[in-house]
């Protein structure tokens with residue numbers, strides 16, 4: 155059965171699609187990987203020149219039966235019944251967030267939905283990844299405390315604000331860039347997630 159990773163956060167612009175794309179391109183080097191784009195506003199599905207299977211309109215109950223090793227699901231910036239269904243078939247839910255006070259407050263209803271799904275899906279693991287970090291020294295213990303959540307932990311990997319990430323949908327993904335630090339961050343994130351679901 156395919157391992158399923160859903161990327162979710164009700165807040166827009168936190169990097170769901172950017173991370174889904176770059177994780178997908180990385181995973182496919184080793185695993186038969188597909189991205190499912192459930193954002194009707196279109197985003198990943200619109201990408202041309204990307205050497206990766208991107209699909210949409212797949213009912214949640216059919217996703218686990220698809221012939222892939224790993225499926226990444228990008229979701230829109232709101233909570234929905236579809237997201238609830240996706241969490242019931244997922245092995246991992248990744249919640250990207252910026253690292254501010256209001257960002258930490260805005261994450262709570264997404265985490266509530268995840269908690270609810272975990273009570274029904276014993277397989278589901280989760281993690282928050284801080285994205286668009288401007289300066290590592292700004293990630294103080296105070297900030298970490300804001301994101302301290304028993305059921306959805308803060309991942310060790312943090313993704314910095316890098317032009318290479320902004321450009322990545324247009325340049326064939328971060329692995330195609332010469333930004334070694336960005337590439338390392340995506341590798342570390344992928345590894346951290348895989349370790350939690352293997």
Ligand SMILES: Nc1ncnc2c1ncn2[C@@H]1O[C@H](COP(=O)(O)OP(=O)(O)OP(=O)(O)O)[C@@H](O)[C@H]1O
Pocket residue numbers: 165166167168169170171172173193197229230231285286287313314315316317319320321
């Ligand atoms: N680590 C990063 N460094 C620099 N820019 C980033 C980074 N992550 C995301 N971005 C940029 O931030 C913007 C929002 O990212 P993205 O579209 O991936 O967010 P999203 O959560 O999918 O948004 P939506 O909920 O509206 O679909 C984009 O312009 C993207 O290029």
Ligand SMILES: [Mg+2]
Pocket residue numbers: 170171172193197228229230
């Ligand atoms: Mg998006």
